[in-house]
Amino acid sequence: MDHVDEAVIPASGSWTGPLAEWTARRLEPVVIGLGAILIGLVLFSLFILALGKSPLMLFQLMYTGGFASWFSIQNSFSRAAPLLLTALCVALPARLGLVVIGGEGALALGGVAAAAAALPLTHLLPPFPTLVGMALAAMLAGGVWIGCVGALRHYRGVNETISSLLMSYIAIAVMNQLVEGPLRDPASLNKPSTPPLPADYMIGSLPGMDVHWGFAIGIAACVLTYLLIETTTWGFAARIAGGNTRAAEVQGLPVGRLIVSFTALAGGCAGLAGMIEVAAVQGSANGAIIAGYGYTGILVAFLARHNPLAIIPVAILIGGINASGGLIQRRMGLPDATVLVLQGTLFVVILACETLYGRFKLFNPELWKRNS
Amino acid sequence: MDSTAIGLWGVPLAILAGAIRVSTPFIFVSLGETITERSGRINLGLEGTLVFGAMTAYAIAVITGSPWLGVAGAMVAGAIFGLVHGFICRWPKVNDIAIGIAMMQFGLGLAFFLGKPYIQPAAPHLPSVPLGFWSDMPQIRAALDINVLFLAGVALAFALRWVLADTRIGLTLRVVGDSTDAARAMGINPDLVRLVATAVGGALAAVGGAYLSLYYPGAWNERISSGQGLMAVALVIFARWNPIGCFLAALLFGGAGALGPALQSVGVTSGYYLFYAAPYALTLIIMIATSSPNRPVPGMPGALSLTK
Numbered sequence: 001m002d003h004v005d006e007a008v009i010p011a012s013g014s015w016t017g018p019l020a021e022w023t024a025r026r027l028e029p030v031v032i033g034l035g036a037i038l039i040g041l042v043l044f045s046l047f048i049l050a051l052g053k054s055p056l057m058l059f060q061l062m063y064t065g066g067f068a069s070w071f072s073i074q075n076s077f078s079r080a081a082p083l084l085l086t087a088l089c090v091a092l093p094a095r096l097g098l099v100v101i102g103g104e105g106a107l108a109l110g111g112v113a114a115a116a117a118a119l120p121l122t123h124l125l126p127p128f129p130t131l132v133g134m135a136l137a138a139m140l141a142g143g144v145w146i147g148c149v150g151a152l153r154h155y156r157g158v159n160e161t162i163s164s165l166l167m168s169y170i171a172i173a174v175m176n177q178l179v180e181g182p183l184r185d186p187a188s189l190n191k192p193s194t195p196p197l198p199a200d201y202m203i204g205s206l207p208g209m210d211v212h213w214g215f216a217i218g219i220a221a222c223v224l225t226y227l228l229i230e231t232t233t234w235g236f237a238a239r240i241a242g243g244n245t246r247a248a249e250v251q252g253l254p255v256g257r258l259i260v261s262f263t264a265l266a267g268g269c270a271g272l273a274g275m276i277e278v279a280a281v282q283g284s285a286n287g288a289i290i291a292g293y294g295y296t297g298i299l300v301a302f303l304a305r306h307n308p309l310a311i312i313p314v315a316i317l318i319g320g321i322n323a324s325g326g327l328i329q330r331r332m333g334l335p336d337a338t339v340l341v342l343q344g345t346l347f348v349v350i351l352a353c354e355t356l357y358g359r360f361k362l363f364n365p366e367l368w369k370r371n372s
Numbered sequence: 373m374d375s376t377a378i379g380l381w382g383v384p385l386a387i388l389a390g391a392i393r394v395s396t397p398f399i400f401v402s403l404g405e406t407i408t409e410r411s412g413r414i415n416l417g418l419e420g421t422l423v424f425g426a427m428t429a430y431a432i433a434v435i436t437g438s439p440w441l442g443v444a445g446a447m448v449a450g451a452i453f454g455l456v457h458g459f460i461c462r463w464p465k466v467n468d469i470a471i472g473i474a475m476m477q478f479g480l481g482l483a484f485f486l487g488k489p490y491i492q493p494a495a496p497h498l499p500s501v502p503l504g505f506w507s508d509m510p511q512i513r514a515a516l517d518i519n520v521l522f523l524a525g526v527a528l529a530f531a532l533r534w535v536l537a538d539t540r541i542g543l544t545l546r547v548v549g550d551s552t553d554a555a556r557a558m559g560i561n562p563d564l565v566r567l568v569a570t571a572v573g574g575a576l577a578a579v580g581g582a583y584l585s586l587y588y589p590g591a592w593n594e595r596i597s598s599g600q601g602l603m604a605v606a607l608v609i610f611a612r613w614n615p616i617g618c619f620l621a622a623l624l625f626g627g628a629g630a631l632g633p634a635l636q637s638v639g640v641t642s643g644y645y646l647f648y649a650a651p652y653a654l655t656l657i658i659m660i661a662t663s664s665p666n667r668p669v670p671g672m673p674g675a676l677s678l679t680k
Contacts (some may be wrong), residue, residue, distance in 0.1 A: 061507075152660060
């Protein structure tokens with residue numbers, strides 16, 4: 001490698017040099033990820049074929065329902081909004097090596113906290129500061145909740161996967177109790193809800209679109225957390241602590257504070273998703289905000305390999321697939337859980353394909369050097 | 373039918389009766405998870421297996437008219453789920469906890485998809501044994517109307533304790549769970565043992581699901597499980613991977629789950645949803661109390677990746 005040219009330009013079929021290595025490293029997750037999605041789609045097609053239905057028609061409907069027109073794309077964006085934030089609730093702790101799956105509970109608590117904050121604020125403040133106050137209340141509620149998961153993990157050694165899920169059930173019970181009891185709007189009869197937000201206090205649509213601001217907030221959150229992880233010392237310290245806790249402690253990093261603050265931030269994101277559901281979609285906190293966004297967020301985060309920027313396209317993709325569920329149900333007579341089966345299949349196959357990382361010589365610069 | 377006939381005694385009686393009714397799925401799932409975890413692998417997907425088992429059992433019972441065929445079918449389905457989990461987890465770089473979460477979502481999705489046509493029809497229920505025949509009190513009779521699967525679960529807990537402690541199969545399982553290397557040195561194939569253990573665990577979890585759909589609450593719908601499959605994982609830690617402990621812990625959890633309805637039946641209705649959260653809170657408190665940041669939980673199989 002005497003010449004710079006040789007280092008960059010492929011010579012006789014073998015491509016080496018820093019650029020090639022960089023490309024290979026970046027390409028590996030993309031190729032393996034897309035390959036895994038393909039395998040998942042084939043398996044799912046076999047399942048649909050076994051039921052005597054046409055998988056091609058199903059995929060076509062999925063495209064029509066999710067992405068074919070500006071209308072359906074806007075629908076997909078709206079459905080992606082909470083997923084962007086609940087996926088961050090999984091992806092951020094994952095940087096520290098933690099598997100947190102309780103985003104649904106943080107979302108529920110965030111929603112109910114936002115609704116509770118709105119009760120006094122709508123009488124005191126104009127819409128914008130009220131929404132800011134609601135968002136802060138939601139982030140605080142979700143942040144404290146998932147921050148507890150991180151604290152329990154670090155200071156008590158409690159497995160975060162199980163504790164976060166148990167706390168999710170507790171959070172949903174707390175939300176039900178509050179919505180049925182002290183926060184209940186007497187006017188809500190069959191469907192217990194908090195008092196509705198006045199129409200002018202709702203989060204509106206993005207300019208020129210039929211997509212609420214929650215989508216932009218979700219994208220901004222993904223970009224900001226990406227910058228946080230990749231460019232700040234705080235994010236760097238978190239990655240060190242995630243790689244090897246003992247080594248990080250020996251180096252004098254405040255591992256406990258890192259874990260608590262990262263999990264709290266993650267919970268804050270999920271709480272914000274709850275506030276958006278309340279302020280942009282439902283208009284009040286009620287049982288409808290527990291719609292499984294927390295669980296779908298787990299899938300989105302794993303698909304995106306816990307990279308906040310990759311969460312954006314994945315959330316839109318999954319949001320689009322979810323948006324097409326109704327169409328598939330009407331046109332093909334398949335149950336609405338079809339989408340869940342597809343998601344489950346993709347989830348299992350993609351995680352199983354983790355085994356392929358580092359196996360292909362093509363993507364592994366260390367192997368190139370060893371052989372040359 | 374006079375609920376005041378035994379007065380306040382109704383509350384502990386209702387909790388006891390509830391504990392027996394509610395604990396059965398916990399017994400089966402936790403015994404299954406004990407077998408899996410004793411082999412050094414964790415299966416968080418049992419929640420999905422449980423719900424899929426509930427759906428399979430109900431569907432087969434509706435079609436064939438026999439609840440027992442339903443239970444058998446659920447066991448086969450659960451074993452298949454376990455085999456898939458165990459098969460994938462054998463591969464390098466695959467995280468068994470993450471695969472568990474994925475299998476849970478897959479199992480739930482598949483159960484909701486295939487179970488859609490079975491929400492309406494009624495299936496024959498599993499029989500129960502009226503152990504309260506000696507009493508005139510309807511409450512006592514109702515409380516001691518005990519399902520056969522509960523009795524089978526109790527028998528299984530004692531049988532499993534014997535197998536683990538005193539048989540060659542149990543020894544093999546324990547060696548594999550404590551050290552993969554030691555197992556290899558003894559000529560045991562750890563992957564094969566774990567595969568079988570995961571399959572057996574899945575089959576037992578599915579029986580827990582069959583109990584839910586075929587006895588209590590006794591119908592198939594998408595809300596049939598409220599996290600029993602996952603709480604069982606915490607329950608196994610609490611029970612220290614000991615089958616008898618699993619049985620007692622399941623009774624405790626069942627009692628906590630019955631607290632809300634029992635209090636409601638005597639007129640305490642405020643905080644109903646908070647009582648509903650009691651089993652989860654209890655599980656969490658137990659986990660906090662028994663964990664430690666510095667040492668593994670006593671009795672934990674050495675090869676288990678639960679606390680890395």
